[in-house]
Amino acid sequence: MDFMELFFIALGAAVIVCYGVKLLLFSRMLFPKMWFPLSKSFFTSLGEWAVVTGASEGIGRAYALALAEKGMNVVIMSRTKVTLDQVAKEIGDTTGQRVKVIVTDFMKDNVFSELEDQLRNLNIGVLVNNVGMLPSFIPCKFLETARLDQTITMTINCNVKTMAKMCKIILPGMENRGKGVIVNISSGIASIPFPLYTLYAASKVFVERFSQGLQAEYSDKGIIIQAVAPFGVSTRMAGYQKTNIVTLSPEDFVKSSLQYLRAGDKTHGSVCHIVLGWLLQSIPLKVLYAESMLHSLQDYIKKKAALNATICASNATFENGRNK
Known part of the structure; x- marks a missing residue:
């Protein structure tokens, strides 16, 4: 057997091992309760309070309710007081947990000093950065976006700046206590450069890279920082699409995504969305474009x-x- 034969045999074996490891890692995602278990007291052990931005409806509301059901008091934030009060009453009535309502508009500048004052004395164990805006539900080219200058500013303020600022406010307390969870909501379409949703997809790429960088910086402090990138969830932003095997209700998605908290610095949050992410990245971009x-x-x-x-x-x- 000459050198070239040995080389190709070794190369083939390496490829088999590589794909075998990938298959094993993927198979873990099918059984999150077995591979990434959380104790019943996991969330309450992190701190007394959870903070959820964009909590008046959809995924944010579902996170606030789920965390309250796990025994945490919750701070819910959005710009619509009437809806927040309804959510607060629902959470209080169904779980018995305390709810603090903070009305704020994350699309505006200079809202964070007041938020920091209102959160200063709370023992915060979980932060969910959910608030976000989609410039247009109907896909369009960048220059065709309505009120483009204003939309750029609002998108960056809401999807990018708010997440970084909320981490700046809450992360120091988690670092001091040596524990905490930060969940930053991205989007499945950020898996690739996504034409016609260019501004939105790019803002969500920031969410992922920021989360992954922070996790590398603070994982040794006992803090979990994770980007969650869903595909179809039946919310107002997604036009309240009918739920099915691919499009989940906010409650079902959140219940699933919380099972993946220990699965790494990024997850799509559910088995079907993990498969969708793999398929999207497997399609040649020339076809998609x-x-x-x-x-x-x-x-x-x-x-x-x-x-x-x-x-x-x-x-x-x-x-x-x-x-x-």
């Missing part, structure tokens, strides 16, 4: 949005008629 593909995406989402609007209008008409 083809003009016909982009037009098809636009047409599909426009039709979905129109259908959802029709259904909402019909439901509203039915309710009005019934209440007369």
Whole structure:
């Protein structure tokens, strides 16, 4: 057996081992309760309070409720006081935990000194940076975005600046106590450069890189920092799409994602979304970026949005008629 034969045998063996390890790591994601178990007292052992931004609806509301069900008091933040008060009452009535409401608009500048004052004396064990904005549900090219200058500022303030500032406020306390969890909500579409959602996808890439860098810096302090990148979740931002095996309800997604807290510095939060992430990264970008593909995406989402609007209008008409 000459040198070249030995080389190719060794190379083949290395490839088999490499893919075997990848398959093993992927298989762990199918059974998070077995591979990444959390004790019943895990969350309450971190601290008395959890802070959730963008908690008036959708994924943020689901995180606030789930953490309260696990025994934590929660601080919920959003810009809509009426909705926050409703969520606070629901959490209090169903869990018996204390709820602190903070009304703030993260799209604006200079809101963080006041937030820091309101959070100063709380023993915060969990931070969920959920608040975010999608410039346009209907995909469009960057220069076609409505009120582009204003949209750039609001997107960066909401999706990028807020996450970094909230970490600046809360991370020091976690470092001093040597424990804590920070969950930063990204998006599945940040897995690749995503045309027609360019600004939004780019802002979510920042979320992932920031989270991964922080985790490397503070993992030895006993702090878990993780980016969670969901695909389809039935929220207002996603046009309240009908739930199915791919599009999850906020409650089901959050319940699943919390099982992956020990699974690394980034997760898609559920088995089906993990598979979607793998598939998206396996498709050649030339295929995804083809003009016909982009037009098809636009047409599909426009039709979905129109259908959802029709259904909402019909439901509203039915309710009005019934209440007369």
